[in-house]
Amino acid sequence: MIIKQLSETLINQIAAGEVIERPASAAKELIENAIDAGATRIEVATAGGGKTLLRVIDNGCGMGPEDLALAIRRHCTSKLSETLFDIRSLGFRGEALPSIGSVAKLTITSRPAGADSGAEIAVVGGKVGDVRPAAANPGTTVEVRDLFFATPARLKFMKTEKAEAGAISEIVKRMAIAFPAIRFVLSGTDRSTLEFPGTGDDHLARIAQVLGADFKDNAIELDAEREDVRLSGFAGVPTFNRGNSAHQYAFVNGRPVQDKQILSAIRGAYAETIPQGRYPVAVLSLTLDPALVDVNVHPAKSDVRFRDPALVRGLIVGAIRQSLQREGDRAATTGAGGMLRAFRPGFSPQPAQAWSPASSPSRPLYGTAPSFGSGFAAAAAPAARGFGEAAQAAFDSLTVPTARSEPIPSPAPQSATVEAIASYPLGAARAQVHANYIVAQTEDGLVIVDQHAAHERLVFEQMRKALTGRRLPSQGLLIPEIVDLTEEDCDRLMTHATSLEQLGLAIERFGPGAIAVRETPAMLGEMDATQLVRDLADEIAEWDTADRLSAKLEHVAATMACHGSVRSGRRLRVEEMNALLRQMEQTPGSGQCNHGRPTYVELKLSDIERLFGRS
Numbered sequence: 001m002i003i004k005q006l007s008e009t010l011i012n013q014i015a016a017g018e019v020i021e022r023p024a025s026a027a028k029e030l031i032e033n034a035i036d037a038g039a040t041r042i043e044v045a046t047a048g049g050g051k052t053l054l055r056v057i058d059n060g061c062g063m064g065p066e067d068l069a070l071a072i073r074r075h076c077t078s079k080l081s082e083t084l085f086d087i088r089s090l091g092f093r094g095e096a097l098p099s100i101g102s103v104a105k106l107t108i109t110s111r112p113a114g115a116d117s118g119a120e121i122a123v124v125g126g127k128v129g130d131v132r133p134a135a136a137n138p139g140t141t142v143e144v145r146d147l148f149f150a151t152p153a154r155l156k157f158m159k160t161e162k163a164e165a166g167a168i169s170e171i172v173k174r175m176a177i178a179f180p181a182i183r184f185v186l187s188g189t190d191r192s193t194l195e196f197p198g199t200g201d202d203h204l205a206r207i208a209q210v211l212g213a214d215f216k217d218n219a220i221e222l223d224a225e226r227e228d229v230r231l232s233g234f235a236g237v238p239t240f241n242r243g244n245s246a247h248q249y250a251f252v253n254g255r256p257v258q259d260k261q262i263l264s265a266i267r268g269a270y271a272e273t274i275p276q277g278r279y280p281v282a283v284l285s286l287t288l289d290p291a292l293v294d295v296n297v298h299p300a301k302s303d304v305r306f307r308d309p310a311l312v313r314g315l316i317v318g319a320i321r322q323s324l325q326r327e328g329d330r331a332a333t334t335g336a337g338g339m340l341r342a343f344r345p346g347f348s349p350q351p352a353q354a355w356s357p358a359s360s361p362s363r364p365l366y367g368t369a370p371s372f373g374s375g376f377a378a379a380a381a382p383a384a385r386g387f388g389e390a391a392q393a394a395f396d397s398l399t400v401p402t403a404r405s406e407p408i409p410s411p412a413p414q415s416a417t418v419e420a421i422a423s424y425p426l427g428a429a430r431a432q433v434h435a436n437y438i439v440a441q442t443e444d445g446l447v448i449v450d451q452h453a454a455h456e457r458l459v460f461e462q463m464r465k466a467l468t469g470r471r472l473p474s475q476g477l478l479i480p481e482i483v484d485l486t487e488e489d490c491d492r493l494m495t496h497a498t499s500l501e502q503l504g505l506a507i508e509r510f511g512p513g514a515i516a517v518r519e520t521p522a523m524l525g526e527m528d529a530t531q532l533v534r535d536l537a538d539e540i541a542e543w544d545t546a547d548r549l550s551a552k553l554e555h556v557a558a559t560m561a562c563h564g565s566v567r568s569g570r571r572l573r574v575e576e577m578n579a580l581l582r583q584m585e586q587t588p589g590s591g592q593c594n595h596g597r598p599t600y601v602e603l604k605l606s607d608i609e610r611l612f613g614r615s
Contacts, residue, residue: 009126012074012102019099022158023050023147024167026104029096030142031175034058036089037140039182040198044172046188049164051147051155053188059139062112065119065131071108072123074098087290090255097142102126103154105145111136125150169194170246173210174256177249177283180206204234207283211247214240215281220327222284224319227311229288235320236281237327238273239591239598247281252293254285258302262286264545265313269320271550272460273589275596284316313545325588421578425585426600429577436568438577445604451577452568453593454584460594461587474504474519481517481529482510489537490515496540503550507533 034042037060047053070076101123111118118136122129148154176184176196180203186194199205208216218240224231250262270280294305306312421428427442438449504521517529584590
C-alpha cells in the first residue's frame with residue numbers, strides 16, 4: 001500500500017463533509033462570519049431550500065483584495081491568536097469558505113469601509129479564480145449556487161426543499177435571539193419574507209419576535225452567577241409549554257449550541273411541573289471565561305464541553321427553580337385565551353384525552369394515603385354552592401384563615417369583607433360549581449380553581465420537602481444484591497454514591513466489575529434493585545447525573561399526594577375554599593398540579609367585558 005498526499009480539492013471536499021452537512025450549515029457559517037465582521041444588518045436570500053441559491057449580504061467591515069485571496073484558503077482566519085484557549089469569536093477554524101467553494105459555485109464580493117471600490121473572487125468546485133475589481137457596497141456579499149454539485153452523492157441525502165428552508169429559518173432565528181441589536185432579513189422564492197428588526201439591548205423584545213408575543217407575557221427573567229459562570233435569559237412558566245424541545249434555546253458566550261447537558265438541566269429544573277410529552281420554553285445564555293469551555297470539540301461548533309459540567313448544571317437547575325418559586329402560583333396567560341375562544345359562538349371543542357389510570361391509580365400505591373390537615377372534613381356542610389341570592393349570602397360572611405405551614409390549614413377565622421379578601425392574588429371564593437371548581441372574585445376579574453389539582457400540588461410540595469435536607473429512610477437487604485456492570489459504570493456510580501445514599505440507596509464496590517446494593521429506599525417498597533442500578537449507570541453515562549432515583553421517589557410522592565388530596569366531587573365550606581386559595585398563594589409552583597396541568601384559570605374583567613361587547 002502506497003501512502004500519498006491528497007489533492008487540495010479532495011482535502012477541502014472531505015472538510016466540507018464535516019463542516020457543511022446541509023444548506024443550513026453553510027448559512028450558519030456565513031452568518032457567523034458576518035456577525036464577526038461587525039455587521040448590524042444581515043440579509044439572507046435562498047432558492048430551492050438553499051440548494052439552488054444561498055446569498056448572505058452584510059454591512060460589516062468588508063475585505064480588501066489581499067484578504068479575499070486568503071479567505072478562500074484553508075486554515076486562514078483573522079479570528080484566532082496562537083492559542084485555542086481564548087476563543088471569543090463565532091468562527092475561527094478558517095474552513096467554511098474553502099469547504100463551500102469545493103462543493104459549490106462560490107462568489108465573494110466585498111468592499112472595506114472607506115475604500116473607493118470593491119473586489120470579487122470566485123471558486124467553482126474547488127477551482128479558484130483571480131481576484132478582480134467589482135462594484136460593491138461597503139460590506140460583504142457571499143453567493144453560493146448549486147450546493148454539492150461537485151459531490152452529487154450528497155444531494156441524495158438532502159431533505160425536501162421545504163425542510164431545508166425550514167432548517168435555514170431555524171438558524172436565522174437562533175442567531176437573531178443571540179444578537180438582538182442586529183437586523184435580520186430572510187427571503188427567497190420558497191418562503192415569505194421573515195424580518196427581525198434590531199431591538200438594541202431589549203433581549204426579551206427580540207425573543208418575542210421569534211417565539212411570539214405570548215412568551216413575553218409568560219416569561220420569567222433569569223439572572224444568576226456561580227463561580228464566575230453567569231446565567232441570564234428567560235424561562236417560561238410551567239403551564240406555558242410545547243409539544244417538543246424545539247423552543248429551547250441555549251447560548252454559550254453568544255454562540256448558539258445544542259448541548260445535551262444544558263437540555264438535561266432544563267428538563268431537571270422543570271421536573272414534576274410539566275406534563276409527560278410536553279416541553280418547557282426557555283432561552284438561556286451562559287457567559288464564562290473562554291478557558292473554561294471548549295468550543296472546538298465538533299467541526300460544526302454546535303457542541304461544547306465545560307471544564308466543570310456539574311457547576312453549569314447546578315447553576316441552571318437552581319436558577320430556574322428559584323425563579324419559578326419566586327413567581328409563586330403564576331399560570332400561563334394562554335389559559336384565559338383558550339377559555340375566551342371556548343366561549344365564542346360556533347366553538348367546537350376537541351374531546352379531551354382521557355387521564356390514564358396507569359398514571360393515577362384508584363388507590364394509594366404504597367399503603368394508606370396520609371391525611372393532611374382537618375380543614376377539609378369528609379362531611380362538609382352542603383350549603384352555599386351556587387350563585388343564587390340565598391347561596392351568596394353565605395359567601396358574604398367571610399373569614400380569613402391564619403396562614404400556616406400545613407398544605408391546608410384548619411380555618412382560624414378573622415373577620416373580613418369580600419372586598420378585603422378580593423385584594424389577594426386569587427381573590428375571595430364566591431361559589432363552588434359541579435362540586436369541583438371554585439369560582440373566586442379578584443379585584444379585577446375572576447379565577448376558576450380546580451380544587452383537586454390545586455390541593456394535590458399543595459400536598460406534594462409538603463412531601464417533597466420531606467425528601468430534602470435529611471437522609472431518607474432505607475430498608476436493609478438481608479442478602480446484598482450484586483449487580484454486574486462494566487468497570488466504567490462502576491466508577492461512575494461510585495462518584496455519586498454519597499448522593500445516592502442520601503436518597504436511601506446504599507451501594508459499594510464488589511470486586512472490579514460489580515456493585516453491591518445493601519440498602520434501598522423504604523419509600524419504594526419492594527423493587528428491582530438491579531434494574532434501578534443499571535438505569536442509574538446508563539443515565540450517569542449519558543447525562544452525568546443520577547436524577548432517576550430522585551424522579552422515582554418524587555413520582556411516588558406525587559402518587560400519594562394525588563390520593564391524599566381533596567377529591568373531585570367533595571363539597572367544601574366557604575372557609576375551606578378560602579383556605580385553599582390562601583395556601584396556593586404561598587406555595588411555589590401551585591399554578592400547576594403534579595401532572596403539569598393548570599390548577600386555575602384567570603379571566604380579567606376586561607376579558608369578560610370583551611365577551612359581552614362592552615369594550
